[in-house]
Structures are given as C-alpha cells and as structure tokens.
Amino acid sequence: MKHLDWSDEELIVGCKRKSAKHEEVFFKRYYGYVMGISLSYAKDRDLAQEIVNDSFLKFFSSIKSFEEFQSVKSWLRRITVNTAIDFYRKNKRFQDQRDINDQVEIFHEVGALSQMAYEDLLKLIHLLPPDQKLVFNLYEVEGYSHREIAEEMKITESSSRVYLARAKSKLRDLVQFHLNEYAGR
Structure with missing residues (x-):
C-alpha cells in the first residue's frame, strides 16, 4: 500500500512508533487544516506558521496519550487552538x-x-x-x-x-x- 493511502489509524500507529515517514505523511495530510485554524488566530502568515509548527511538535510529542476513540481532527484542533492561546499570552506585551x-x-x-x-x-x-x-x-x-x-x-x-x-x-x-x-x- 502506498503511504499516501494510509488511514488515520495507520498513521497514528506509525506516529506512536516515531516513524518519520508516518509523521511526514500525517503532517502533509493535516497541514492545510492546522494552517486554516492558525490563520484565524495569528496576525500574519509568519506567526501562523509558527503556530502550525509548534502544534505539530506538541501533537507528535503527546501522541502516546491519543486514544483510538478520539477524533484526530478534534484533538489536533484543540492542540492548535491552545498553541495559538499560548502564543497570544507569550506575545501580548509586544502586540x-x-x-x-x-x-x-x-x-x-x-x-x-x-x-x-x-x-x-x-x-x-x-x-x-x-x-x-x-x-x-x-x-x-x-x-x-x-x-x-x-x-x-x-x-x-x-x-x-x-x-x-x-x-x-x-x-x-x-x-x-x-x-x-x-x-x-
């Protein structure tokens, strides 16, 4: 099976194993989704890109706690929104x-x-x-x-x-x- 045809479940299992290929495919699959969320919170595209990068890093570092019954998109959305809030708090005095x-x-x-x-x-x-x-x-x-x-x-x-x-x-x-x-x- 081609790696682009992997299901979300297969990607999650691979990401839990720290497979670079699975992480890359997951990133490419959900990049647009996470960028769309980030753009609605960021003042510019550069800041949105930082939020995207940090969101995926948080996702991959916490993947072990992801449960099969959870929605990947919901979990990723929550991480992205929380990351945007973190950026807001960190940069508030510089706005x-x-x-x-x-x-x-x-x-x-x-x-x-x-x-x-x-x-x-x-x-x-x-x-x-x-x-x-x-x-x-x-x-x-x-x-x-x-x-x-x-x-x-x-x-x-x-x-x-x-x-x-x-x-x-x-x-x-x-x-x-x-x-x-x-x-x-």
Missing part, C-alpha cells in the same frame, strides 16, 4: 496597534457585503485588537464558554464578555464603514 492606513487599504480589497467571502471576513476580524480577536474566535468559532475563555486567557469571565461585545461592535462598525465606502464608489 502592536494597526495603523489606520492599513485598515483603509484592506477595505478597498473587500467586496460588497452580499459578496463577502470567508477571506474578506477574516480581513475584517484581523483588524480587531488582539484580545478581542482571540475572544471572538474562541467564543464564536470554537464554541468555548466565557468560563473556558477566562481560564485559558487568565482573565475574568466578565472581561471575556466585554471583549466579545467590543469585538462584535467593532465588526459592525467595520462592515458599516466598508459598505459606506463601497456605496460611495
């Missing part, structure tokens, strides 16, 4: 504020609201301050509760709620700004 010129540049790239694609929405979400973006993603995309977010980010539940409310308000403003810009053309 920069976006320049208004960056925002205007992105708005001109986004189509009308009715034609907004996933990538367009991601561009708007990336304009949120890091705290708000992280809470928004954890709550709205990952389905975390405010209690879980508070525990992960080391903040209070009420702070999580405030960040989410601010994120939603800012997104509404960004969409409205975009629509006004689009209508003015």
Whole structure:
C-alpha cells in the first residue's frame, strides 16, 4: 500500500512508533487544516506558521496519550487552538496597534457585503485588537464558554464578555464603514 493511502489509524500507529515517514505523511495530510485554524488566530502568515509548527511538535510529542476513540481532527484542533492561546499570552506585551492606513487599504480589497467571502471576513476580524480577536474566535468559532475563555486567557469571565461585545461592535462598525465606502464608489 502506498503511504499516501494510509488511514488515520495507520498513521497514528506509525506516529506512536516515531516513524518519520508516518509523521511526514500525517503532517502533509493535516497541514492545510492546522494552517486554516492558525490563520484565524495569528496576525500574519509568519506567526501562523509558527503556530502550525509548534502544534505539530506538541501533537507528535503527546501522541502516546491519543486514544483510538478520539477524533484526530478534534484533538489536533484543540492542540492548535491552545498553541495559538499560548502564543497570544507569550506575545501580548509586544502586540502592536494597526495603523489606520492599513485598515483603509484592506477595505478597498473587500467586496460588497452580499459578496463577502470567508477571506474578506477574516480581513475584517484581523483588524480587531488582539484580545478581542482571540475572544471572538474562541467564543464564536470554537464554541468555548466565557468560563473556558477566562481560564485559558487568565482573565475574568466578565472581561471575556466585554471583549466579545467590543469585538462584535467593532465588526459592525467595520462592515458599516466598508459598505459606506463601497456605496460611495
């Protein structure tokens, strides 16, 4: 059987044996999935790549504790989200504020609201301050509760709620700004 035809179960068994070939195939199979998750948390592609690399390292180093009844994608998603949270905590004091010129540049790239694609929405979400973006993603995309977010980010539940409310308000403003810009053309 060709190695690309290996099932997830075969890949996991090989990864538990520390087979470099199995790890390589697993990495290639799930790279896009993990990168997609990472991009929704990272401020740029370079940081997303760091999150991807660390996520796979954590996955391979903890593979022995993976149980057969678990979903590979769920487990990998959880590791990736936790890795993104770790990067957020580690880099929080170094986060920069976006320049208004960056925002205007992105708005001109986004189509009308009715034609907004996933990538367009991601561009708007990336304009949120890091705290708000992280809470928004954890709550709205990952389905975390405010209690879980508070525990992960080391903040209070009420702070999580405030960040989410601010994120939603800012997104509404960004969409409205975009629509006004689009209508003015």
